[in-house]
Amino acid sequence: MSQIVKLVAQRLALGLLTLFIISLIIFLCVEMLPGNFSEAILGQAATPETVAAFNRELGLDLPPHERYFTWLFNMVQGDFGRSLASKRELSELLGYRLENTLFLASVAAVIAIPLAVTLGVLAALYRDSFYDRAVNVVTLSSISFPEFFVAYILILILAQNLGWFPAISNINDELGFWEKIYRTALPAFTLTLVCVAHMMRMTRAAIINLLASPYIEMARLKGLRPGRIILKHALPNALAPIINVVVLNMAYLVVGVVLVEVVFVYPGLGQLFVDSVRSRDIPVVQACSLIFAMTYVLLNLLADVLSIMSNPRLLHPR
Amino acid sequence: MSETADKTGQKGDVLVEMHGLRIEGRSDDIWHEIVHGVDVILHRGEVLGLIGESGAGKSTIGLAAMGFARDGCRISGGSIMFDGVDLTKASDESLRQLRGSRIAYVAQSAAAAFNPAHKLIDQYCEAPVQHGIMPRAEAESDAIDLYGRLQLPDPENIGFRYPHQVSGGQLQRAMTAMAMACRPDLIVFDEPTTALDVTTQIEVLSAIRGIVRQFNTAAIYITHDLAVVSQMADRIMVLRHGNLVEEGDTRGMIEDPQKDYTRELLAVRTFRKDLLDEPNAETPLLRVENVSAAYGKSPVLFDVSMDIHRKRTVAVVGESGSGKSTAARVITGLLPPSSGQVYYDGQPLAPDHRKRNKDEKRCLQMIYQMPDTAINPRQRVSSIIGRPLEFYLGMRGADRDARVRELLEMIELDPAEFFDRFPDELSGGQKQRVCIARALAAEPELIICDEVTSALDQLVAEEILKLLQSLQDELGLAYMFITHDLATVRAVADEIVVMLQGEVVEQGPKEQILTPPHHEYTELLLSSVPEMDPDWLDNLLDQRAP
Numbered sequence: 014m015s016q017i018v019k020l021v022a023q024r025l026a027l028g029l030l031t032l033f034i035i036s037l038i039i040f041l042c043v044e045m046l047p048g049n050f051s052e053a054i055l056g057q058a059a060t061p062e063t064v065a066a067f068n069r070e071l072g073l074d075l076p077p078h079e080r081y082f083t084w085l086f087n088m089v090q091g092d093f094g095r096s097l098a099s100k101r102e103l104s105e106l107l108g109y110r111l112e113n114t115l116f117l118a119s120v121a122a123v124i125a126i127p128l129a130v131t132l133g134v135l136a137a138l139y140r141d142s143f144y145d146r147a148v149n150v151v152t153l154s155s156i157s158f159p160e161f162f163v164a165y166i167l168i169l170i171l172a173q174n175l176g177w178f179p180a181i182s183n184i185n186d187e188l189g190f191w192e193k194i195y196r197t198a199l200p201a202f203t204l205t206l207v208c209v210a211h212m213m214r215m216t217r218a219a220i221i222n223l224l225a226s227p228y229i230e231m232a233r234l235k236g237l238r239p240g241r242i243i244l245k246h247a248l249p250n251a252l253a254p255i256i257n258v259v260v261l262n263m264a265y266l267v268v269g270v271v272l273v274e275v276v277f278v279y280p281g282l283g284q285l286f287v288d289s290v291r292s293r294d295i296p297v298v299q300a301c302s303l304i305f306a307m308t309y310v311l312l313n314l315l316a317d318v319l320s321i322m323s324n325p326r327l328l329h330p331r
Numbered sequence: 332m333s334e335t336a337d338k339t340g341q342k343g344d345v346l347v348e349m350h351g352l353r354i355e356g357r358s359d360d361i362w363h364e365i366v367h368g369v370d371v372i373l374h375r376g377e378v379l380g381l382i383g384e385s386g387a388g389k390s391t392i393g394l395a396a397m398g399f400a401r402d403g404c405r406i407s408g409g410s411i412m413f414d415g416v417d418l419t420k421a422s423d424e425s426l427r428q429l430r431g432s433r434i435a436y437v438a439q440s441a442a443a444a445f446n447p448a449h450k451l452i453d454q455y456c457e458a459p460v461q462h463g464i465m466p467r468a469e470a471e472s473d474a475i476d477l478y479g480r481l482q483l484p485d486p487e488n489i490g491f492r493y494p495h496q497v498s499g500g501q502l503q504r505a506m507t508a509m510a511m512a513c514r515p516d517l518i519v520f521d522e523p524t525t526a527l528d529v530t531t532q533i534e535v536l537s538a539i540r541g542i543v544r545q546f547n548t549a550a551i552y553i554t555h556d557l558a559v560v561s562q563m564a565d566r567i568m569v570l571r572h573g574n575l576v577e578e579g580d581t582r583g584m585i586e587d588p589q590k591d592y593t594r595e596l597l598a599v600r601t602f603r604k605d606l607l608d609e610p611n612a613e614t615p616l617l618r619v620e621n622v623s624a625a626y627g628k629s630p631v632l633f634d635v636s637m638d639i640h641r642k643r644t645v646a647v648v649g650e651s652g653s654g655k656s657t658a659a660r661v662i663t664g665l666l667p668p669s670s671g672q673v674y675y676d677g678q679p680l681a682p683d684h685r686k687r688n689k690d691e692k693r694c695l696q697m698i699y700q701m702p703d704t705a706i707n708p709r710q711r712v713s714s715i716i717g718r719p720l721e722f723y724l725g726m727r728g729a730d731r732d733a734r735v736r737e738l739l740e741m742i743e744l745d746p747a748e749f750f751d752r753f754p755d756e757l758s759g760g761q762k763q764r765v766c767i768a769r770a771l772a773a774e775p776e777l778i779i780c781d782e783v784t785s786a787l788d789q790l791v792a793e794e795i796l797k798l799l800q801s802l803q804d805e806l807g808l809a810y811m812f813i814t815h816d817l818a819t820v821r822a823v824a825d826e827i828v829v830m831l832q833g834e835v836v837e838q839g840p841k842e843q844i845l846t847p848p849h850h851e852y853t854e855l856l857l858s859s860v861p862e863m864d865p866d867w868l869d870n871l872l873d874q875r876a877p
Contacts, residue, residue, distance in 0.1 A: 228445060231436065231444040235435075235457060235461075236428060236431030236432060236462060237461055241461070246448075250446070250448050325495065326447070326493075326495050329495075
């Protein structure tokens with residue numbers, strides 16, 4: 014066990030280092046964006062003097078390294094600063110949006126992950142059959158379309174023609190849990206369609222990869238049923254690659270939702286991010302980017318730890 | 332379940348009868364016949380030995396007794412009657428119900444054939460529970476009973492460990508217990524001791540034989556080692572290229588073989604080199620002085636010293652993990668020692684091979700265990716052998732090609748035929764010959780041979796040993812011969828170094844080491860080498876019994 018604790022601690026330390034480097038990159042990138050908030054707010058007609066005065070008021074006139082370290086220092090203490098546009102505390106604004114995004118991602122994950130793994134296991138079991146081919150074709154087609162296209166198709170069919178789900182996923186805190194789920198359904202379906210193919214194909218490939226190994230032959234010669242061979246003998250040994258691709262897709266669900274949120278006018282982090290870039294609301298852009306980065310780092314850490322846990326050699330040392 | 336009470340039928344009834352068995356294998360989308368109409372009869376409680384070299388079709392026939400053909404193989408003709416059922420006509424479902432419950436399998440490498448994700452006892456209980464023979468709790472207590480009968484240490488708890496937590500010899504016995512779980516009528520043992528050290532092999536052999544006799548189980552015992560099979564089998568079938576060569580009861584086969592091929596198999600390991608005079612007192616070609624070495628923090632070599640003289644063969648023997656290959660890595664500079672020094676011709680060698688000059692590297696060449704992985708599959712024989720000629724000796728063009736042809740002749744491969752071949756187009760023995768030619772190309776004075784014959788069939792191995800011997804006579808080479816096989820040592824060595832757990836336990840001239848009194852460990856090693864005598868294992872076990 015101590016070996017695992019050590020490994021996790023190592024990964025965690027590396028994760029923090031990665032986040033620090035990312036914060037620097039984010040800051041530099043935002044710094045390189047053309048135009049700035051004052052110019053965007055004050056419009057074309059503003060004189061250089063008014064822009065300068067506005068900059069001074071917001072602290073935008075300070076040299077970049079000073080602004081970076083102030084930002085980083087505050088960030089570490091949990092102070093994300095204020096939005097330039099709405100003057101609201103970012104921690105409050107982001108908290109609500111992040112919650113919504115995570116809600117959407119969770120709904121999608123709860124549908125997508127079991128679906129993908131089940132489809133993958135079945136595809137491995139009935140490999141090269143009609144079912145296998147059909148699943149491959151369907152999932153590959155759905156991944157080949159851009160997500161906004163999938164989103165509009167779903168709106169057209171399920172909202173417009175059939176009227177089963179609302180086309181706009183406007184949720185707020187007053188709604189009950191099931192009402193929220195109902196309104197989130199379409200974006201969640203969209204995300205599911207986009208990410209199932211990856212996970213399903215990896216599950217299938219990882220299992221099939223193991224079917225030539227001697228312990229699978231042994232299981233067959235023990236007269237076990239094919240389903241049991243796949244589930245009990247192949248799947249546990251195929252977990253590491255499956256976990257990795259599942260977690261990567263979860264990160265995509267959180268981070269990659271920008272387009273989907275915009276299409277469904279879903280009040281999540283992605284939409285906020287897009288709006289803030291448009292209005293040069295630097296603190297919001299930076300904070301959002303950092304949250305996205307953190308999601309990736311944390312989920313990858315989770316993937317590493319789970320992969321390690323799925324290896325009996327590490328879990329049960331000699 | 333009681334011992335043998337619920338066995339139906341008497342010993343002597345026919346259990347398996349294969350008639351005109353034909354099996355095809357697919358390569359490049361064409362089916363080739365690999366077993367050409369073999370008849371096999373096995374009676375209840377009988378142990379049948381299938382013996383032959385690789386490619387003889389022995390594993391394929393063994394698996395066919397389970398109605399099973401590996402991927403890329405198919406049973407194309409003949410009948411396989413198991414207790415009145417024709418397995419070639421049986422449905423997949425009825426085959427599945429037979430496998431594991433009435434016919435069980437023990438694989439060559441237990442470490443690979445146990446699922447790493449599950450405990451031993453979980454894998455044991457699977458067959459009896461899934462076939463509906465007994466409930467889990469009963470299977471578990473039965474497993475503990477069998478683990479005890481197979482002399483596994485701590486039978487109550489060993490089942491609750493994972494495969495990687497148990498040693499190779501113990502795993503092989505645990506697999507035998509697993510095969511025994513449903514008290515099958517037949518167990519197919521597919522080279523169960525080939526991957527084990529000689530001392531471990533004895534334990535596994537005696538455990539397997541004991542349990543098979545106890546339950547009166549019929550067995551097909553597959554191996555390439557005639558000495559091993561003569562301990563186990565009542566009757567032996569000698570196979571070659573998918574055909575039966577000879578069949579007979581064990582004692583008769585060993586004492587009076589009818590066919591030349593069987594005689595060759597029996598005569599294997601009789602090759603001996605002529606004894607040389609004592610080494611002259613000149614400086615040894617290679618001197619290893621008080622070398623200790625470690626991988627990271629775990630020490631593997633302790634204060635090892637040895638001398639290798641010109642034109643002599645020093646055999647380094649020991650079981651896996653004894654540090655013999657590590658010693659070779661230190662000598663070649665792949666693993667700098669933590670203390671001690673290696674001298675070449677009286678001069679100290681740099682501990683790290685990167686600090687040695689080209690000539691020092693040239694004089695010391697290596698030949699490896701697996702010729703398959705030691706040569707680049709995408710290069711032709713001419714460039715594999717030509718590379719050291721270019722690198723060490725600066726030969727180019729026609730000079731180089733002429734020398735490659737000369738080297739091919741030295742290793743007894745026809746240059747016209749082999750010059751342009753790829754490794755895929757060579758047999759295992761031919762590949763090892765190419766590796767030898769590559770080592771010779773550098774014109775070395777000392778060649779380190781790391782288990783060079785252990786991946787080869789016995790007859791082929793013997794040819795390789797003879798070749799190495801004639802090259803030594805001709806070129807005056809010195810060999811450091813690393814092996815776990817004492818028969819090889821007997822054949823080639825002038826001097827012997829016996830290693831155990833990273834230390835040299837005994838060293839000296841061959842006659843001295845091989846004549847009693849031996850060091851305790853040397854004695855154990857020597858007495859563990861199976862002999863072509865059906866009573867050998869019994870006698871040995873009697874002797875060793877306290």
